[in-house]
Amino acid sequence: MIELQDILVSFEQKNQPVVAVDHVSLSVPKGSIYGIVGFSGAGKSTLVRVINLLQRPNEGSVVVDGVDLLSLPTRKLREARKNIGMIFQHFNLMESRTVFDNVAFALKGSGLGKQERRKKIEHLLDLVGILGKQDSYPHQLSGGQKQRVAIARALANDPKILLCDEATSALDPKTTLAVLKLLKEINHRLGITIVLITHEMQVVKEICDTVAVMDRGRIIERGGVAEIFSNPQKTLTADFIRTATHIEQAEQTIMEYARGRDVYELKFSGERASEPVIVELYKRFGLTANVLYGNVEYLQNTPLGTMLVSFDGTDRIAEAKEFLRGEGISMQQVNTGERES
Numbered sequence: 646m647i648e649l650q651d652i653l654v655s656f657e658q659k660n661q662p663v664v665a666v667d668h669v670s671l672s673v674p675k676g677s678i679y680g681i682v683g684f685s686g687a688g689k690s691t692l693v694r695v696i697n698l699l700q701r702p703n704e705g706s707v708v709v710d711g712v713d714l715l716s717l718p719t720r721k722l723r724e725a726r727k728n729i730g731m732i733f734q735h736f737n738l739m740e741s742r743t744v745f746d747n748v749a750f751a752l753k754g755s756g757l758g759k760q761e762r763r764k765k766i767e768h769l770l771d772l773v774g775i776l777g778k779q780d781s782y783p784h785q786l787s788g789g790q791k792q793r794v795a796i797a798r799a800l801a802n803d804p805k806i807l808l809c810d811e812a813t814s815a816l817d818p819k820t821t822l823a824v825l826k827l828l829k830e831i832n833h834r835l836g837i838t839i840v841l842i843t844h845e846m847q848v849v850k851e852i853c854d855t856v857a858v859m860d861r862g863r864i865i866e867r868g869g870v871a872e873i874f875s876n877p878q879k880t881l882t883a884d885f886i887r888t889a890t891h892i893e894q895a896e897q898t899i900m901e902y903a904r905g906r907d908v909y910e911l912k913f914s915g916e917r918a919s920e921p922v923i924v925e926l927y928k929r930f931g932l933t934a935n936v937l938y939g940n941v942e943y944l945q946n947t948p949l950g951t952m953l954v955s956f957d958g959t960d961r962i963a964e965a966k967e968f969l970r971g972e973g974i975s976m977q978q979v980n981t982g983e984r985e986s
Contacts, residue, residue: 646675646838647696647806652705654691665691666702667862673855678832678839680849680870682885683859689842692859693808696840697729698722710805730799730837734811736791738783744770744794745779751801769797773827789820796827800835807831809841813848825851846889850874850944858882871947875914876975892951895938896979899953906955908937909962912975913950922974923954929968930961953979 654666666688673679683689694700695707698714707714712725738747748766757765770776773793783791792812799807809828813821829852832839841853849856849870857867858881866879877883892910899908911922926932938953956962966976 646677646710647671647673647840648706648708649692649695650706650708652692652695652702652707654688654695654700654702664862666695668705669859669862669864671857671864673838673840675838676832676836677854678829678841678852680841680843680853680856681859682843682846682849682856684844686861687859688862689859690810693810693840693842696806696808697726697731699731727802728804729806729808730802730804731808731810732792732795732799732812734814736783736788736795736815738791738794738798740783742782743779744775744781744783744786747783747794748798748801751798755802765801766797769800770794772800772831773797787820788816789823792816792820792824793827796824796831800831800837804837806838806840809839811842811844813843814845821848822851828852846885850889854945858885869945871914871944871949874944875912875947875949892938892940892953895953899937907962908953908955908979910975910977910979911950911952911954911969912977913941913948913952914973915947922969922972923952926956926965926968930965932961932965933957 649669649671652666652669652671653664655662655664657663669692671692681689681692691700695702696709698707701715709725710728714722714725717725739750742750745766748769749762752762752765755762767776767779770779773796775790775793775797778786778790783794786794807828813824816824825848828839828841831837841848843849853870855868856870856873857864858873858879859865860881866873866877866882873882874886877886913922923934923936926934934954934956936952936954939951941948941950943949969976
């Protein structure tokens with residue numbers, strides 16, 4: 646559906662070249678929800694704007710639904726962009742127009758008659774759950790309602806792709822979950838491919854199929870969400886994941902309680918998440934575990950487990966770690982700053 650090859654985007658800043666996207670290639674399958682995560686300045690927003698050529702790359706190719714966008718003349722590019730909707734962090738609504746008219750604006754030049762246009766707008770507002778707000782103005786809406794208007798507007802031309810650039814960053818956690826649920830429903834009901842840009846791994850965890858992690862203009866890691874969460878290869882990726890699993894908050898509390906004792910983090914995935922590993926460690930190595938924190942969640946129908954434990958009897962820790970490694974379970978000591986694997 647989306648094929649970016651060897652994309653380079655650079656700018657001049659104070660007479661110095663600044664590389665925002667550094668030879669990135671990206672493939673997004675049709676009908677998927679693809680997350681691109683990174684801190685501010687990583688290049689993710691620039692990369693997503695390359696998909697609809699709001700940002701033209703210095704080098705590389707941009708193929709969307711089999712069409713090479715860089716080869717299109719202006720008029721045909723304008724038509725091709727109708728297949729790519731976009732929503733933003735701050736909604737970009739016109740404050741002087743009603744909800745109905747904000748969505749109607751996207752249908753200018755569509756060729757639809759007045760009644761057809763009204764029917765379509767009402768259908769879209771119903772789809773996003775704000776049909777009763779059609780005569781309201783943006784200043785009368787909550788943040789979540791504004792984003793729903795923006796989503797309805799982005800869907801007005803029946804796009805095949807929806808680009809979401811930090812679409813939930815201005816929303817509170819509860820509203821964020823509601824908007825993400827809506828995006829997932831739209832993906833399932835309409836088959837729209839969604840590319841979601843965010844700096845929050847929690848957002849990726851909620852709805853994405855695949856995630857790419859960006860740092861300083863490059864993709865440093867990519868894969869299925871369950872795969873990345875269960876076995877991150879890069880330190881930055883692991884740091885993002887820890888913010889989404891709330892393990893850091895648990896550690897802060899536990900470290901006070903377990904002062905003077907070594908604490909280990911065990912990570913499980915798949916079938917191992919439901920097996921009695923602690924019992925096995927006692928049987929094999931005589932390690933009695935004090936479970937300080939435990940959590941199991943499901944990503945893409947794959948169970949992922951995290952556990953913080955301290956052990957009574959630590960002379961066989963090294964053996965236990967090797968045993969767990971062979972079983973596909975990672976064990977890391979967390980209260981000394983080490984990150985072993």
